Amino acid sequence: MVARAAVAANAVAAAEFKSGGHELLLFEALREALIEEMKADPTVCVFGEDVGHYGGSYKVTKGLAEMFGDLRVLDTPIAENSFTGMGVGAAMKGLRPVVEGMNMGFLLLAYNQISNNCGMLHYTSGGQFKIPLVIRGPGGVGRQLGAEHSQRLESYFQSIPGLQMVACSTPYNAKGLMKAAIRSENPVVLFEHVLLYNLKEKIPDEEYICCLEEAEMVRPGEHVTILTYSRMRYHVMQAAKTLVNKGYDPEVIDIRSLKPFDLHTIGNSIKKTHRVLIVEECMRTGGIGASLRSAIIDNFWDYLDAPIMCLSSQDVPTPYAAPLEDATVVQPAQIVAAVEQICQ
Amino acid sequence: MAPWLVRTSSQLARRAASRLLSPSQHRRHRAPAPWILCSVPPVPRTSPAAGGGLREFCSVRGFTGESSAAAAATAEDGLAGGDLQELDFPGGKVSFVAEMNFLPESQRERINCYRVLDDDGRTVSGSKFQEVSKDMALKMYSEMVTLQIMDTIFYEAQRQGRISFYLTSHGEEAINIASAAALSMDDIVLPQYREPGVLLWRGFTLQEFANQCFGNSLDYGKGRQMPIHYGSNRLNYFTVSSPIATQLPHAVGAAYSLKMDKKEACAITYFGDGGTSEGDFHAALNFAAVMEAPVIFFCRNNGWAISTPTAEQFRSDGAVVRGLAYGMRSIRVDGNDALAVYSAVHTAREMAITEGRPILVEALTYRVGHHSTSDDSTKYRPVDEIEHWRTARDPISRYRKWVQGNGWWSDSDESELRNSVRHELLQAIQVAERMPKPPLTELFTDVYDEIPSNLREQERLLRDAIKKHPADYPADVHV
Numbered sequence: 093m094v095a096r097a098a099v100a101a102n103a104v105a106a107a108e109f110k111s112g113g114h115e116l117l118l119f120e121a122l123r124e125a126l127i128e129e130m131k132a133d134p135t136v137c138v139f140g141e142d143v144g145h146y147g148g149s150y151k152v153t154k155g156l157a158e159m160f161g162d163l164r165v166l167d168t169p170i171a172e173n174s175f176t177g178m179g180v181g182a183a184m185k186g187l188r189p190v191v192e193g194m195n196m197g198f199l200l201l202a203y204n205q206i207s208n209n210c211g212m213l214h215y216t217s218g219g220q221f222k223i224p225l226v227i228r229g230p231g232g233v234g235r236q237l238g239a240e241h242s243q244r245l246e247s248y249f250q251s252i253p254g255l256q257m258v259a260c261s262t263p264y265n266a267k268g269l270m271k272a273a274i275r276s277e278n279p280v281v282l283f284e285h286v287l288l289y290n291l292k293e294k295i296p297d298e299e300y301i302c303c304l305e306e307a308e309m310v311r312p313g314e315h316v317t318i319l320t321y322s323r324m325r326y327h328v329m330q331a332a333k334t335l336v337n338k339g340y341d342p343e344v345i346d347i348r349s350l351k352p353f354d355l356h357t358i359g360n361s362i363k364k365t366h367r368v369l370i371v372e373e374c375m376r377t378g379g380i381g382a383s384l385r386s387a388i389i390d391n392f393w394d395y396l397d398a399p400i401m402c403l404s405s406q407d408v409p410t411p412y413a414a415p416l417e418d419a420t421v422v423q424p425a426q427i428v429a430a431v432e433q434i435c436q
Numbered sequence: 437m438a439p440w441l442v443r444t445s446s447q448l449a450r451r452a453a454s455r456l457l458s459p460s461q462h463r464r465h466r467a468p469a470p471w472i473l474c475s476v477p478p479v480p481r482t483s484p485a486a487g488g489g490l491r492e493f494c495s496v497r498g499f500t501g502e503s504s505a506a507a508a509a510t511a512e513d514g515l516a517g518g519d520l521q522e523l524d525f526p527g528g529k530v531s532f533v534a535e536m537n538f539l540p541e542s543q544r545e546r547i548n549c550y551r552v553l554d555d556d557g558r559t560v561s562g563s564k565f566q567e568v569s570k571d572m573a574l575k576m577y578s579e580m581v582t583l584q585i586m587d588t589i590f591y592e593a594q595r596q597g598r599i600s601f602y603l604t605s606h607g608e609e610a611i612n613i614a615s616a617a618a619l620s621m622d623d624i625v626l627p628q629y630r631e632p633g634v635l636l637w638r639g640f641t642l643q644e645f646a647n648q649c650f651g652n653s654l655d656y657g658k659g660r661q662m663p664i665h666y667g668s669n670r671l672n673y674f675t676v677s678s679p680i681a682t683q684l685p686h687a688v689g690a691a692y693s694l695k696m697d698k699k700e701a702c703a704i705t706y707f708g709d710g711g712t713s714e715g716d717f718h719a720a721l722n723f724a725a726v727m728e729a730p731v732i733f734f735c736r737n738n739g740w741a742i743s744t745p746t747a748e749q750f751r752s753d754g755a756v757v758r759g760l761a762y763g764m765r766s767i768r769v770d771g772n773d774a775l776a777v778y779s780a781v782h783t784a785r786e787m788a789i790t791e792g793r794p795i796l797v798e799a800l801t802y803r804v805g806h807h808s809t810s811d812d813s814t815k816y817r818p819v820d821e822i823e824h825w826r827t828a829r830d831p832i833s834r835y836r837k838w839v840q841g842n843g844w845w846s847d848s849d850e851s852e853l854r855n856s857v858r859h860e861l862l863q864a865i866q867v868a869e870r871m872p873k874p875p876l877t878e879l880f881t882d883v884y885d886e887i888p889s890n891l892r893e894q895e896r897l898l899r900d901a902i903k904k905h906p907a908d909y910p911a912d913v914h915v
Contacts, residue, residue, distance in 0.1 A: 137696070163696060169726060174685040174719030181689025181703075184674060185624065187696065189689070208679050209686070217667045217675035218658040219882040254883050277885040305888075352890050 111297045119289040121263035122152045122228075125270035126190065128299070130160055133188065136274055137164045139175050140192030140229075149194050150230055150289050176202035176227065180209045184221040188274055196231030196283065197243035210279045211254030225279040228270070232323055232373055233421050234286035239409035242417075246283055246350050247374040250383060257351040258304055259283040259322045263293040265348060268302025276304060283350070285323045307354035313343035316431055317361040319384060320371040321347045324422060328371050331427035340431055350380055353387055359395075362388065366397040367434045371422055376404045398434050403427065546753050549800055550780060551770035555828075557837025559775075566618070566779040570844050576617050576774060577839050578853055580609040580832050583633040585857045586642065587805070590649060590663075593865055594809045599649045601663045605630050607804030610774040610831035611736055613637055615704070615799075618781035622701035624690045625673045626683040629664055630736065631706045638671040642861050646868035658882070659874040681711040684720035684733070688794075691729035695792065702730040702788040704781075710741025712755050721762045724794035731794045732784045733764075736771065738803035743816040759796040771799030772831035775838070802829065875914040876902075 116124065130136045138153055144167040147154030157165040168175040172193060179189040193199040199206070206227065214222050233242045246257055256278050260266035266284070273280040310325065311332060320328045325346045332342050343361050347353060362368055368388060372381040381402040388400055403422040411417055522529040552565040559565070568576070587604035594602040605612055612633025619625070625634050632645065644656070648666050651659035657667060657675065667675025674690075677683060687705035694701050711717055712735060724731045735755040739746055752758060759766025765787065769780045777799060784795040802825040806813040813822065839845045876898065880891045887895075902909045 163692075166692075166727070169719065169722055171685075171715070171719030171723070174688075174716050174723060177682055177685030177716060177720075178689035178692065178723060181626070181674075181683075181686025182693045183689070184686065185690040185693040187689075187693045204679060205682060205685070209677055209682055213675060213677065214884075215882045216657060216661045216665065216677070217669070218656045218660065220656060220667055220669040221675060222885065256884070352888050355889075 113294045113296050115292060115294045116263055117289065118260070118263045118266050118284075118291045118293075119150055119152050121267040121293075121295060122260075122270050122284070123154065123156070125267040125274075126153065126156060127159065129271055129274045130156070130164065133274075135186060136188045136190065137166065137182070138190045138192065139166045139168050139179055141168055141170055141175075141194050143167060143192050148192065150284075150286075152284075152289075153192070172198050172201040173203075173205050177205040177209065179225050179227075180205055180213065180223055183223045183225045183279075184213065188224050188226075190226040190228060190274060193227065193229035195237075195241050195243075195286075196229045196245040197240055199227065199229065199245060200243065200248070202227075203248070206249065206255070206279075206281075207252045211252040214278075215254060222277055223279045224274075224277050226270075226273045226276075226282060227279065228273075228282040228284060230284045230286040230289070232283075232285040232287070233405070233410050233417065236412050236414055236417060237286070237410075238412050242410035244374045244379070244405075246281075247379045249281060250351050250380060254279065255351060256280045256304060256349075257283065258349055259285075259347075261285070261288060261322050261325045261346055261348070263291060264295050265302050265308060265346075267295060268300055269304065269348070272301040272304045275301070280304065283322060287323055302348075305349045305352060305354055307357040308346040308348050309343075309357070310346050311342065311344040313341040313365070315341045315365060316343065316367040316369055316434055317358070317365045318342050318344045318369045318371060318427070318431070319347050319358060320344070321350065321380070322373065324371045324373055327422060327424050328427055331424040331431070334424065334428050335431055338428075338432075340435060342431060347384070353384060355387060355391055358388070359392055362392045363395050366395055368396065368398075368400045369427070369430050369434055370400065370402040370404075371427055372402070372404050373421065374404055375407045376402075377407050379404055401430050401434055403430055541751070542753055543757075547756050547768050549768045549770050550776050551773050552775040552779065553773045553834060553838055555834060557834050557839075557841060559838070564779075565775050566782045568617075568775070568778065570842070572617065573839055573842075574844055576613050576778070577832075577835060577845065579613045579633065579637055580774070580835065581850075581853055582642075582857050583609050583612055583636055584832060585854060586632075586636070586645065586861060589858065589861045589865070590645075591805075591809065593649075594663075598865070598869060599663050601809055602649065603629065603664055603808035604805035605633060607802050607825055607829075607831065608736055608738060608771065609633060610777050610835065611734075611771045611799050611801060614774040614777035615706075615734060615781045618778050618785060619704060620701060620785075621672060622699065623672065623785065624687075624694070624701070624703045626687040626690065626703060626705040627673065627676055628680070628683065628707045628711060628736075629676050629678065630708070632664065632666060634706075635666055635668065635671060635673045638668075638673060640666065640668060640671060640673075641864075642857075643864040643867065644668075646861075646864040647871065650865075650868040650871065651873065652868055652871035653874045654868075654871055655874070658878045660878075681707055681714035681716040681720075683707070684711075684714075684716045685723070687731045687733075688720050688724045688727065688729050691724065691731040691794075692727065695727075695729060700789055702732060702785055704732040704734055704785075706734045706736060708741060709735065709737040709739065709746050709749055709755065710744065711735070712758070713741075713749055721758070721764060721794070721796065725763045728792045729794055730788040730792055732781065732788055733794060733796045734781070735796065735798045736801060737798055738771075738801045740803045740807070740813070740817070742807040742811060743813070745817075754798055754800070756796065756798040762796075764794050764796050766796035766798065768798045768800065771801030772829055772834065774831060774835040801831075804830075873913055 143153040144157035144165045176191055179191040182189050210223055231245055258269050260269045273282050318328050328344055335342050343365055370381045370384055374380050381404050385400050385402055405420045410420055521531050523532050552563045554560050590602045591604055593599050612631055616634040616637035647654040649663040665676040683705050687703045691703040737754055756766045756768040767780055769776050780797055784797055788795050804826045880887055880895045902915055
């Protein structure tokens with residue numbers, strides 16, 4: 093798991109492929125990845141609530157139980173800590189479970205197993221037992237789902253040694269990251285976003301995976317490096333349109349790998365633009381943005397011409413009322429204003 | 437329509453209802469196996485001809501455990517008569533009653549305890565147990581003695597400041613060794629932390645135990661865990677993880693994996709009376725029952741969770757009664773009776789594997805030692821109580837009486853064994869103590885499968901710091 097070289101040279105990798113490609117929605121891309129991996133490797137299995145015959149609350153596992161049977165696509169009772177623990181035990185015994193949290197927020201109940209065992213047992217056993225577990229599920233701020241269903245767990249998990257974390261944002265990288273996560277020997281948490289499941293994109297017909305530790309160059313530019321991930325990528329790209337009209341040339345990077353950060357790609361960008369804006373959905377305190385800022389200061393201080401700006405959600409539970417909820421999520425207008433300020 | 441599509445809910449209801457068989461239908465099934473004490477009719481292993489073919493693949497909802505297959509098959513045969521007295525709800529039919537009766541919080545009598553040897557080491561008349569060969573019996577005895585001596589000497593070593601921590605299994609030697617003896621090497625062991633005897637039985641050497649306790653460079657855990665956190669993938673003994681009861685769901689996962697591979701092996705997981713209060717206990721037992729996973733849940737009810745006595749831990753009749761609540765077969769056994777523990781685990785294992793079901797075994801015993809070297813149990817329990825269990829109720833001397841009674845052991849064998857174990861242990865400790873600690877690189881390996889760049893960077897910074905200020909760092913750690 094060594095941080096690789098810069099992201100693929102072709103920023104539009106998704107569009108350049110040999111055969112025609114096929115169009116699908118993000119949740120279908122996740123499912124396609126699961127099906128391909130389960131067909132190729134009999135040790136891959138799925139645990140979660142309502143993942144079997146119900147097909148999963150966001151339909152990511154729809155049809156899998158019929159294809160692979162009730163044992164490989166296991167409906168579990170409601171006990172997140174315990175079915176995550178079960179995943180740890182199965183992984184230690186040689187299976188490759190994919191554990192679904194119906195909503196990422198529920199995995200807070202599994203924190204003990206994730207932190208004390210999942211992240212730790214490979215280390216404390218002296219490398220004797222490995223835990224090739226994938227933990228995935230929908231998270232982030234949705235549409236009026238209320239505070240308990242709007243958690244940003246990447247913020248809470250990022251400290252846990254032994255875990256890897258990635259966030260998907262397009263059908264292309266969703267499929268690629270899911271496949272890579274399943275094949276990884278380390279425990280990987282794959283963050284999906286509740287509002288991105290119906291994104292449509294054409295993806296290659298031939299097999300591919302995405303590197304877990306790589307960031308994705310979304311829009312090359314010269315004036316400012318905008319680092320973002322998951323749903324905020326789309327708010328950033330919307331802001332980018334406005335910025336381009338105003339004469340700015342932002343470089344947009346979807347960091348994708350939340351733990352570890354792809355400092356190679358990020359660093360190369362900062363060395364070019366000398367200005368950084370981080371746009372995240374995490375809360376201000378202790379979020380991914382906070383850690384990323386810290387890592388950039390440690391490594392690229394000399395290349396900065398301006399203080400690093402970070403746009404985050406406030407340190408409040410996400411309210412239900414729509415206008416209040418919108419106010420807690422970073423909006424394109426704020427991103428435009430921030431870039432203008434940095435580039436003064 | 438594909439035959440593997442989910443059955444309709446009415447069929448599921450009928451299947452569940454079939455479990456409530458009327459007495460007339462008992463005759464369809466084989467007589468209950470002798471170990472079944474309660475009145476619940478056993479689900480037969482082989483179903484009647486009808487319905488058997490539908491269960492061959494596991495796509496149909498509900499797993500291809502034989503018990504569910506049989507239950508499904510019997511659903512086809514129809515229900516008990518007298519539907520007017522029954523209510524139809526999700527989960528099946530129930531008879532109704534006009535009198536309002538609350539189930540009592542406890543039965544009039546506690547669940548009986550299975551025992552083979554009396555306090556004088558003689559087999560109780562009429563006792564049924566799994567026979568053991570002389571070799572097996574002697575091996576069990578000598579490992580129990582070895583465990584006792586190992587515990588005593590390592591405890592002393594901690595008191596002398598040579599290791600930082602230790603906890604003993606005093607009083608639970610029969611549980612440790614006899615349960616291990618009833619298992620095969622393919623069975624997966626998920627311990628809490630008071631079961632080193634299982635590892636000892638499987639072949640972990642005294643030197644290997646000492647290496648872990650000293651956290652030296654030969655420790656399989658590479659010096660990363662406190663003493664007694666043993667682990668060996670070679671011997672199918674999962675590394676000890678201190679948080680209580682986290683290993684219970686792991687056991688279900690491991691059993692799930694065995695079930696997928698259709699292996700002739702089970703998982704066994706140990707926990708104390710205190711562990712039954714954890715949420716993971718509840719969920720793991722529930723899961724295992726629903727999933728028909730071949731796990732043995734072995735509860736060492738030793739009366740104490742550090743300073744909390746069982747009266748303050750739960751109000752149920754121990755752990756054994758909870759099996760019924762989860763739809764799981766269970767047994768209570770005298771944990772200080774090596775033959776009883778051996779027989780119970782041997783049978784539980786057979787049931788778990790052949791019938792694909794979990795079993796709960798509650799072994800009643802007493803924690804003779806303190807919780808650990810960080811505890812002084814005389815602060816919360818009477819010294820004479822501890823002494824009574826240490827002497828009059830000692831599992832080792834009781835079993836020794838049986839072994840000697842068979843003419844298989846003598847006093848001179850005893851002193852020879854004790855001397856040689858003690859000598860070997862002291863040697864092992866000396867060797868382990870002199871062995872260097874793991875080098876600095878091992879601080880950063882195994883966090884992931886390969887060392888990532890940020891950890892390499894952190895290692896570099898640490899080496900720099902040590903080079904600049906060597907006096908501030910321990911001299912004996914190889915950089």
